Amino acid sequence: MTMAAASAETPALRVAVLKFGTVNWELDTISHHGLDAAEGFALDVQGVASSSAAQIAFQGGQADVIVSDWLWVARQRAAGRDMIFIPYSKAVGGLMVPDDSDVQGLADLKGGKIGIAGGPLDKSWLILRAYSEKTLGVDLKAETEQVFGAPPLIFKAALDGDLAGAINFWHFMAKMETAGMRKLIDISDAARDLGLDPETPLLGYVVKGDLLRNDPDLVHGLARASFAAKDILARDDAEWDRLRDHMNARSDAAFEALKAGFRAGIPVSQAIDREAAARMLELMYRLGGADLLGQASTLPDGIFLDPEKPG
Known part of the structure; x- marks a missing residue:
């Protein structure tokens, strides 16, 4: 098989993210180490100016993946839009x-x-x-x-x-x-x-249910590549030195703080405690109501990607 033919058979995963968002550090790590290729896909990162621009590209079919919080995904699912959340970060301000x-x-x-x-x-x-x-x-x-x-x-x-x-x-x-x-x-x-679990990841990659049904290996491959990149970023200081120019860290102290903050936000597992998530959604609905969550007064079924079973 020629290189061109092999490339043609490698599906591209179009990811629309903020141009200067911290998720770019992880996406860069995935591409740099070929973690996407190892999972049989090629990352196509599309920088956008705002979260709303990413959502428009995603809902309009111009992107396969965006980054958002799962509360937004819950709102979409409650409105009948089939979306799936893959945990990315538990970091909060x-x-x-x-x-x-x-x-x-x-x-x-x-x-x-x-x-x-x-x-x-x-x-x-x-x-x-x-x-x-x-x-x-x-x-x-x-x-x-x-x-x-x-x-x-x-x-x-x-x-x-x-x-x-x-x-x-x-x-x-x-x-x-x-x-x-x-x-x-x-x-x-x-x-x-407040009785919430701070280990519950709030931010994650969002894909459509059709993609998961049509190509589950691709979606689970993204999840595996994400956690493989996190493993590198969790333990390898040299990787952060490579990324420093992309981090807008104007001092050594800021650089170290950003590195520590990212590491602190790495989820301990790909599995999400649904009971803990339901408690968080209940509180958010009490405070933000339909303006925040639309019809999602309770946790919708199928919102989180189920981790792959061993073997």
Whole structure:
């Protein structure tokens, strides 16, 4: 068989992701080490400008895979759209305050501005509100002023001192910590206090059910390649040195923080505890309602890719 013929028989898996998203570090590792080829497919990474652009490409058939949270997938399944979630990361953000701030607890934020990346239905914000209500009897939404914006804008406003506190995605939080801010509370700690399991991966690869039915080896191959890349990134510091130019780390401290943050977000298993996921969805529905989850008031069946059985 010629090389051209072999290449023609290798299916391409079109993955639409944010151009500068952290998932690119994993996708680059997959391609660099030929983990996709070893599983019989070729990654075709398509950089997009926003999550909504990725969703449009995916739903319109221009992409086979996107990265999203499983709560979005639950909403789609409840609306009759057959989508499957493959765990990618359990990393979540936190609430950051200036290092020299007098704020020592959530109650000290009363009357202040909180910057929130992701909008009023941001999952970390909803969890923090629930945590505040449980532990302090305080509704943070009512007691603070919220400022919503894209992660880089919240990052800049926080560093400029325009905010009493800021909730941002984990990689911006890592950079904020090295730039002179401190973590007031980690969202995973708040989730644990609410009876949620912080080991439940929130982010993952999303594929359509048709792809799983028509080519299960391809979908499971993606899952295997993903975890093989994570294994490399978990143990090999040299791999991170290779990726450094793609990480927008402006200092050694930021580089180390990003590396540690990614590693902390690696799921311990490809299996997802459905009971834990159902508890999280129930809380999110109570706080975000149909605006966040549509008709998905309970966990839909078939949302998670079943791990392959040994042998």
